[in-house]
Amino acid sequence: MSAAARRFWLLSACVLGLLALLELLARTETDGFAAVSQRVRFKLALLKGKGPVDFVALGSSRTNDGFAPSLLGKGVGFSAATPSSSLPTLEYFAQQIGPQKLVLVEVSRPQWDAAPLDLEAEAEADYAGDPLGQWLHDHSALLRIRRALAFENLPRAWGLIRAHELDGSEWFRSRQLIETFRPPTAPEGVNDDAAWVSMTPQGEGAADQRIVDGYARVVDQLRKNGARVVLIAPPLPSGRRAQECTGELNALRAAIVKRTEAQLLDFTCAPVDDRWFVDYQHLSSPGRARFTRALSEAF
Amino acid sequence: MQFTSATFLLCVPVLVALYWSVRWQPARLVLLFLSSLAFYAWRHWPSVFLLLGSIGVNFALGRVLEKSKSRALLAAGIALNLSFLLFFKYGRFLHLPHARDDGWMPLGISFFTFQVIAYLVDVYRNEIPAERNLLVFAVFKSFFAQLIAGPIVRGREFLPQLREPKVFDWANLHRGAWLILCGLFLKVGVADVIGEYVNYAWKTPASLGANNAWLVLYGYAAQLLADFWGYSTMAVGLGHCFGLTLPINFDNPYSSASLREFWRRWHITLSGWLRDYLYISLGGNRGVSKGRAAFNRLATMALGGLWHGAGWNYLIWGTLHGVWMDLELVTDKFRAKWPKWISVLITFHVVVALWLPFRAPSMEALGQFVMRLFTGHFDSAMPTQTIVLTLGFLLAQKPLFAAVRRVDLKPWLEGVLAALMIWELLAYGSAKSDFIYYVF
Numbered sequence: 057m058s059a060a061a062r063r064f065w066l067l068s069a070c071v072l073g074l075l076a077l078l079e080l081l082a083r084t085e086t087d088g089f090a091a092v093s094q095r096v097r098f099k100l101a102l103l104k105g106k107g108p109v110d111f112v113a114l115g116s117s118r119t120n121d122g123f124a125p126s127l128l129g130k131g132v133g134f135s136a137a138t139p140s141s142s143l144p145t146l147e148y149f150a151q152q153i154g155p156q157k158l159v160l161v162e163v164s165r166p167q168w169d170a171a172p173l174d175l176e177a178e179a180e181a182d183y184a185g186d187p188l189g190q191w192l193h194d195h196s197a198l199l200r201i202r203r204a205l206a207f208e209n210l211p212r213a214w215g216l217i218r219a220h221e222l223d224g225s226e227w228f229r230s231r232q233l234i235e236t237f238r239p240p241t242a243p244e245g246v247n248d249d250a251a252w253v254s255m256t257p258q259g260e261g262a263a264d265q266r267i268v269d270g271y272a273r274v275v276d277q278l279r280k281n282g283a284r285v286v287l288i289a290p291p292l293p294s295g296r297r298a299q300e301c302t303g304e305l306n307a308l309r310a311a312i313v314k315r316t317e318a319q320l321l322d323f324t325c326a327p328v329d330d331r332w333f334v335d336y337q338h339l340s341s342p343g344r345a346r347f348t349r350a351l352s353e354a355f
Numbered sequence: 356m357q358f359t360s361a362t363f364l365l366c367v368p369v370l371v372a373l374y375w376s377v378r379w380q381p382a383r384l385v386l387l388f389l390s391s392l393a394f395y396a397w398r399h400w401p402s403v404f405l406l407l408g409s410i411g412v413n414f415a416l417g418r419v420l421e422k423s424k425s426r427a428l429l430a431a432g433i434a435l436n437l438s439f440l441l442f443f444k445y446g447r448f449l450h451l452p453h454a455r456d457d458g459w460m461p462l463g464i465s466f467f468t469f470q471v472i473a474y475l476v477d478v479y480r481n482e483i484p485a486e487r488n489l490l491v492f493a494v495f496k497s498f499f500a501q502l503i504a505g506p507i508v509r510g511r512e513f514l515p516q517l518r519e520p521k522v523f524d525w526a527n528l529h530r531g532a533w534l535i536l537c538g539l540f541l542k543v544g545v546a547d548v549i550g551e552y553v554n555y556a557w558k559t560p561a562s563l564g565a566n567n568a569w570l571v572l573y574g575y576a577a578q579l580l581a582d583f584w585g586y587s588t589m590a591v592g593l594g595h596c597f598g599l600t601l602p603i604n605f606d607n608p609y610s611s612a613s614l615r616e617f618w619r620r621w622h623i624t625l626s627g628w629l630r631d632y633l634y635i636s637l638g639g640n641r642g643v644s645k646g647r648a649a650f651n652r653l654a655t656m657a658l659g660g661l662w663h664g665a666g667w668n669y670l671i672w673g674t675l676h677g678v679w680m681d682l683e684l685v686t687d688k689f690r691a692k693w694p695k696w697i698s699v700l701i702t703f704h705v706v707v708a709l710w711l712p713f714r715a716p717s718m719e720a721l722g723q724f725v726m727r728l729f730t731g732h733f734d735s736a737m738p739t740q741t742i743v744l745t746l747g748f749l750l751a752q753k754p755l756f757a758a759v760r761r762v763d764l765k766p767w768l769e770g771v772l773a774a775l776m777i778w779e780l781l782a783y784g785s786a787k788s789d790f791i792y793y794v795f
Contacts, residue, residue: 060525063766067532070770074777182786185397186360198781205782208739234735335735 075198078205082197092212093204095228096145096173099136100152102227105219109134114149114274115162115288116141117230122290122339123160125223127348130158130355135224137162142169143270150277159283160351161274163309163320164290165300166337168267225344231334235341242342243331251328252291252350254321257313259306267308268315275316286355287313290347291323293330296337301325321354323347356397358589359543363394367535371528371596380520384490387597391499395462402461405439406497413471414492417478421485429479433472440468445665463503465662467496469628474510476632483511491517500593504586506604507624513599521598530762533769534592537759540776541585545748547785549578552741557716560724564734568727574745575714576707580609581748583622588759607756609706609749612698613690614680617706629659649684653677663713668721672713679705740783 057065082089091101103112110131113123117139125133136149146161153159183190193199203209215222229235275285289309292300301324313320332343339347356363370390377383396403416432443460474495477483486492494517501508556563556571563571587604594601608621618626634655640648653674660673683690690698715721748755758764758772 058525060529063769064525064529064532066766067529067536067769067773070773071536071777074774078781185356186362188365189361192361202781202784205778207782209782231735 079196079198082201086197086201088213088216089201089204091216092209093201095138096141096148098212098215098227099138099224100149101216102219102222102224103134103136103153105216106134106222106224107220108132109156111158111160112136112153112156113160113162113288114141114146114153115160116164116166117228118164118166118290118337118339119160119162119288120225120228121230121334122344122347123288123351124225124344124348126225127345127352128355129352133223137224139228139230140169140171141167142171142173143167143267143274144171144173146274147270147277148173150274153281155281156278156283158286159278160286160288161271161278161318162290163271163287163312163322164324165305168264168270170266230338231340234334238334238340240341242346243329246329246331248327248329251326252323252346252353253326254323254350254354255325257306257309257320257322257324259303259308259310261304261307263308263311268311271312272315275318285316285318287316287318287320287322288351289320289322289324290339291326291328291332292337293333294327297325297327321351323350356394358586358593359539364535364539366390366394367593367596374597375523378520380518381490383521384494384517387494387498388490391494391497391502394499395497395502398462405461405464406467409436409439409467409471410489410493410496413475413496414486414489416475417485417492418487420475420478424479424481426479429475432475436468436472436475440464445661447665466505466507467502469625469632469662470507470509471496473507473628473632477510483514486510486514488518498594498599500590500597500599501601504583504590505622505624506587506590506602507628508601512602516599524598526762527595527598531592531595531597533773534588534595534759536592536773536776538585538587538589538592540780541581541588543585543784544776544780545744546578546581546585548783549574549581549741549744549748551785552738553578557714557720557724560720560727563724563727563731565727565729565731567734567737568724568731570737570742570745571724572707572711572728573749574741575710576609577745577748579710579714580605605756607752609703609752610699611702611706612695613683613702614676614705615683617702618676625659625662629655633658649681652680656680667718668712668715672709675709675712679709744783 087101091097103109111125111128111133113119113125113133113135115123115137117137119137120135120139123135123137125135136153138145141162146167150159183193204212212227215227271287278285291297306325309320309322309324328346332339332346334340334343356366358364370386374383374386377386392403392406395406412435413432416428416435420428420432443464474483478485486495491514495508495510495514498508498513553571553574556567560568584605591601591603602624604623606620606623608617611617611620634651637651637654638647639651643651654677656677657670657674660669660671660676663669663673711724712721715724764772
């Protein structure tokens with residue numbers, strides 16, 4: 057065989073061999089790769105890897121950023137909140153997390169989104185005119201978990217290995233880069249302790265039944281598994297608060313409470329200082345500690 | 356069929372195996388011609404009739420032109436070819452009757468029109484003989500590797516290759532496979548990934564933060580180069596697999612020290628076409644006044660801009676390139692004293708800035724985007740992936756071009772690079788989107 061032929065076969069073997077090896081790995085280690093490739097699956101795998109806990113928090117990035125399980129004082133906790141979580145995500149978690157003692161469920165606008173939960177973590181693809189591409193998309197395990205190979209996702213594999221040490225809140229922080237440049241202490245000169253109080257939502261208007269029904273299904277499912285359910289609504293900076301603390305949305309939260317008969321710790325209208333936030337809706341690290349303390353007191 | 360589709364990538368090895376298993380050159384050409392028609396028809400089969408008609412008419416025109424050397428016939432041939440381009444591509448822009456409202460046009464019409472005009476002119480100028488074999492001419496005109504988006508292949512360099520029986524060469528096949536992999540990586544792993552954010556941002560430029568607007572500005576420069584360079588690299592690689600050499604289209608263009616140099620490195624086959632068949636036809640810069648030469652450059656660049664699409668933005672883009680080139684000529688002596696890196700930096704930023712009208716979907720969007728660049732707020736939500744890829748791609752131009760081009764890479768290094776490209780394609784590769792130059 058000539059040197060050129062050897063090089064051609066070496067290149068082909070390298071490309072096809074790597075693809076075949078990864079496909080094989082994806083088929084044999086499907087759960088692990090799937091957990092690394094997708095946030096919801098990752099948090100679930102992390103929770104399972106951690107073992108029994110005393111409470112679990114479900115919600116969007118607002119709870120993920122704003123709630124520290126270790127500071128609640130209710131035993132060993134875990135935050136399964138994930139950015140871009142929607143009602144279908146909540147329902148999926150409710151079905152998958154198994155028997156729990158206490159589950160905190162976020163009630164907030166990001167969470168009301170009806171966006172379907174895409175566990176394959178694959179961007180929408182158009183295979184018109186590409187029958188083989190469509191076939192591969194339908195049959196390849198590697199293509200389903202390919203995002204697991206992304207460099208930023210690889211640390212998740214390490215996270216799964218030491219899941220027992222983690223509480224879930226270490227992942228997917230919204231403004232991690234900005235936070236690293238900010239002092240971890242409470243903002244200077246803020247004295248808004250009186251504002252950190254849960255309020256009972258009151259308002260008038262027709263509640264969106266899709267949302268109310270969605271929460272009812274989530275709470276029912278969790279209770280079936282023996283969990284006590286507490287609804288939580290994290291606080292907001294003033295600009296966003298003006299949009300969310302309205303009669304219509306307060307009525308919606310009230311309707312959810314009425315329908316689920318669950319306790320709601322509602323900080324939506326709490327006039328807390330804007331300096332506790334890192335952006336237009338997410339609490340900073342000090343804000344997270346402050347909100348968790350407020351939740352603990354409200355319990 | 357898309358070069359990046361799995362179906363196409365599976366068809367290629369089958370075709371290559373069939374092609375080399377047949378020893379009779381005409382049979383190989385029949386295979387190339389039929390597969391080219393099939394790939395072309397895959398998206399829109401009626402377009403094939405336009406292509407077939409163009410092949411037949413231009414083949415006959417070439418033969419007659421060779422004998423008659425009639426300038427009127429050449430003009431009629433060029434006008435006939437341009438009429439289809441005008442109708443399909445510029446019909447709406449020029450308000451021609453019966454122009455399509457949806458902007459649809461046969462794929463690759465701009466490329467194969469220019470290719471065949473060059474052929475007719477070359478025959479008329481006695482630079483090449485008219486092709487006598489219809490099959491050879493048909494493959495010259497329709498070879499799938501270059502049909503949709505170039506490189507714009509000249510008759511003098513490609514027709515002889517098609518006439519000669521080819522001998523299988525492993526080195527060529529290896530080179531072809533390497534280039535196809537590199538092109539796929541550039542397109543799907545770089546251009547499309549950056550393009551996801553850039554395209555999204557251009558939908559609502561008024562809502563962009565200043566930092567993200569600057570990212571989109573540089574991101575598009577990276578996306579466009581990776582997209583078209585990726586396509587062209589795949590095209591050259593496909594040619595190698597069939598023992599055919601297609602011209603390269605890109606040569607590290609963002610390292611140019613002037614716009615004139617940029618156009619010798621960017622879309623090289625189009626620049627060459629514009630120079631040989633438009634600029635020189637207008638009088639070029641030899642034996643004419645400086646003013647006339649400047650006008651010739653301006654007109655060539657403006658028409659080159661219009662070639663990219665029927666829109667004022669393309670005309671403005673091309674004209675501004677022409678204006679800057681004229682300015683460069685005036686300041687040549689002054690600029691010669693600067694260190695080269697300053698000229699490279701200035702040229703790069705001029706090119707990047709001029710991509711703005713090229714990319715903007717409308718003048719209104721362009722205005723909004725420019726406003727955001729200078730008066731936008733700071734948006735703390737930044738797409739990390741786009742930042743890393745854009746910076747990495749733009750800063751690593753020299754090694755990237757070297758890695759794609761070099762034929763003497765160590766086998767182990769080639770293997771490592773191939774594995775890294777496959778890894779990146781799997782982890783980040785975008786699952787959709789066309790080549791940008793398909794619409795030109």
